Amino acid sequence: MIDRRSFTVGMATTAFAGLAGCARMGGMAARSAAPSTALVPDPAGLLDLPQGYSYRIISRMGDRMDDGYVVGDRADGMGCFPGGNGRVILVRNHELQARHHDTGPFGTRAVPTSYDRSADGRALPGGTSTMIYDLRSGRVEAQYQSLAGTIRNCAGGVTPWGSWLTCEEDVTRAGSGVSRDHGWVFEVPAAAGRLVDPVPLTAMGRFNHEAAAVDPATGIVYLTEDRSDSLFYRFLPDRPGRLAAGGRLQALALDGVDDSRNWSGAALPRGTSLPARWIDLTGVDSAQDDLRQRGHRAGATLFARGEGVHFGNGEIYVCCTSGGAAKLGQIFRYRPSRAEGKPGERDAPGSLQNFVESDDPAMFNFGDNLTVAPNGDLVVCEDQYTDVVDNHLRGVSRDGTLYTIARCRLQTELAGACFSPDGSVLFVNLYSPAMTLAISGPWAAPRRTG
Template sequence: MLDRRHFTLGLTSAAFAGLALNACAPARLGGARSRMRAYGALEPDPAGLLDLPRGFSYRVISRLGDRMDDGFAVPDHADGMGCFALDGRRVALVRNHELAARHIATGPIRPAGPERPETLAAYDHVASGDILPGGTTTLIYDLAAGRVEAQYLSLVGTIRNCAGGTTPWGSWLSCEEDVSRAGAAVRRDHGWIFEVPVNRRGLADPLPLKAMGRFNHEAAAVDPRTGIVYLTEDRDDSLLYRFLPDAKGRLARGGRLQALAMRDVRHGRDSRNWAGDAMPVGGWQAVRWVDLDGTDSPDDDLRLRGHAKGAMRFARGEGIHYGDGALYFCCTSGGAAKLGQIMRYRPSRFEGQPAERDAPGALQLFVESTDPKMFNFGDNLTVAPNGHLIVCEDQYTDTVENHLRGVTPDGRLYTLGRLNLQTELAGACFSPDGSTLFVNIYAPAKTLAITGPWAAFAA
């Protein structure tokens, strides 16, 4: 029933991707306030793919099996993605492919591919000698002409590259959501982050950034002021990490890995709210960061050791995005209803410096879902030109009905799109000029370019 579709959320004055948030007391929004005209009702897609409001349209710009410029095939399981400006009309899209050893047949290098595996700069192989199919592909897209100029393999030999994040210095951080150890199945340890430069055609040097930790990585976001990288972890008992680089923009040179904890221990060490309202919606809580050691974590226990040191637990940290002074990240199964949360972190003005002890950063539970019809398992997220969050759903039910959800700066929710396939939406990101929303369909892999009247939002 409509009057039971509601969210709990809390808002204070803060910047949200260039738009100021209205100062509001924490509130529980019922159906009357949650329902919005937004961009209008969704209209059925004649192609049966993605329903959008009137005036919006999409174009499929890449799909599974397309032959790329390097002779390889577009792989399956398209997941996280980032967009970079190349010039006044062209952008580069770097797209993750969440593939494991069992997916070689739908990877970029098929068993009868054009080149032998040993000729490629790949991170790792399976026992048979085949290259592991996980990695990234890069698309060069002409916004004005609405067409792909080129697409090619840009990272290969990794496992389950789920999400990642863009950097201010022009690269994509591709994150492995897998902690396989070297042995009979694979030759090298996994669970790392790899950096893929945008200005390089072809394969990136598959160098694992080991100082950034070995764990079930999900996504990354960089604060452009400091160069600090914030990392999520897709586990039910995950942590939120930050990486303090020894040299800004030079992640391979190393640095320190830390995990977020509450400054006041009375607030507890669990944000999931599975056993009650341990973390209230809307309240800001001062944080501290605990140093982590043994970050190569051969026993996959980094999160457990971090929690033992006082770090806060989160329910499956997923997409994370930095926008004008704040970071937003999804916790897919957080909340009493286990339908998802969105957290907001406001860094200290002295973030990563000794002075942050006296002026700490703060964490807020921004949104917590109580009804699947409004928000169900938020995953990747981005910020629209009007300052709204755009969130990809990734629910796991017998009948999958995933959406693109919008969250306004004052916390109201609306539906931007509905997927009509039994799979998930992923990798949402906007072109730098704000004209186009790119999004992936996970499997069979497709990448869409969505255009429409983004400025016509109605409350």
């Protein structure tokens, strides 16, 4: 059960630049301070941003796409790829379930290529949509459905070889209103130009997948799981860049710390780093949805709702939505071994640090998707679990300082934050009603603290 905490009103808002009112999150508790500069209220009532930043809506739920389908609702994780000649390609998840046909992309239209269908024969509405966007003109040049027939495509991750790993946050079994098992990762080439053949990457495990991140130096894939008793996984591919060829799935373990959530005492205090080891997992198709429990019994460490994971600055950042003593969220930083995934790793292991742990909802409240900005800071999307929400984009500097980048004025979550390859534009989704925004501004500028 997710603890639906009471909502704290009057959140402090700060600008992306000129931020004296920050909270340091290394080895001390977060403290709110009066903002040095207020965000500029959006006349459209959508997204407040600092002075010098602006957004445009580039795609909305219900927009007609080039293939005759429409943009579905519940836009979640998203990846951005170079498209050549000033263009980028965005691959966007839609966290739609079987009951969401009315807000999905297809309606009653035929779908030639679908992983699964509901009992009435219709393609399941979950999947991905792809758009080609011109950074110079600010126009979407093409938009189409790229994956169909999956359930609750939550987050995912980009690969160095130009594809998007889209993850099902659902473990519905065949016979429960659908004909196939769910809970898989699928790969969508960014430049596919059409619906792709949906092939589940079963060696990467069947569980409540959230996000994925690939280390370009090794091809190893790191995976999160959205459960209150989740594990943090890595996939060692037999052939880097060819995930369908199989590999080994492992879970992270910290000696002496079998629970990183800090719900009952600070087992892993803020700022603490510990050497990591990895445990091989068996039965990864997990028909009983017990992979995390078996992994924990074998020694793997528990995490609190692992969500966003991203590779940047040579490290892996992992957001745990309800982690920490206050259950407001944690961010872990995993530093890979020089021999990551190889025999020498035992002698020089990677390390995991409790990088951020919030105790102040005004500074960090239920972080979800995250990415790395051109200046090296993190950008984190909030997804609060309260009846009334006040979600923000939060920034985290390299030393763990928190600040506010933007405030969403609608009652929905922010999701899918990703930067254009040149760092000039941050793309982000509003979950429902689905919209994709392109935010321009001086993203590469160092953040000032005074």
